[in-house]
Amino acid sequence: MARSPARFFDPAGARYGIPTWPWRMAPPHLRTRRQLAAEGLRPGGQDIAGQVLWRSRRYAAPGGVRAAYLYDVRLALPKRTPTASQRAALAKALAARRYCPVCGHDAGYVLPRRLGTCLDCADLAGAEAAAA
Structure with missing residues (x-):
């Protein structure tokens, strides 16, 4: 099987149901939860805006494919601070x-x-x- 990142390129979401990009090819306004947290933000109840898919030989997922869900940074809210x-x-x-x-x-x-x-x-x- 070819290791082409084009396998996961589906910005319209026709194949995977939601917009999908290969590793490091997502639009700049989309971030993972960890990336949002590093910026002091949280998803704030918004729906998943897309996903990044990549192959991993070390991960025991079906087909060896891993996913990271993406959220729109423009809709993100600031993190809550504890009292x-x-x-x-x-x-x-x-x-x-x-x-x-x-x-x-x-x-x-x-x-x-x-x-x-x-x-x-x-x-x-x-x-x-x-x-x-």
Whole structure:
């Protein structure tokens, strides 16, 4: 099979249902979600304006084809900023994931869910279990 990018060139959307371009050939006013986020924007409820398709041998998609959906930057809205109380609640929730329920100390990292304790307490419990 030829590796021609023309396979995915369908700006009218006749073949794929929505306008489609090959990798790096989309119009300049269309962006992916990540590109919008990097510019401080969000799609803002708009419909998908198109897609970029490309072949990937590393991805286990049907036919090895990957897709990135595109949104019109002219219709995008600014990102919402969290309020001070939302930031405080998030900080509190993230801090709770660092405190060990056994020793009560801040581990400085998020506790592994499979252990449920900090690594020091897990090692101590493992050593006690091996000794018994």
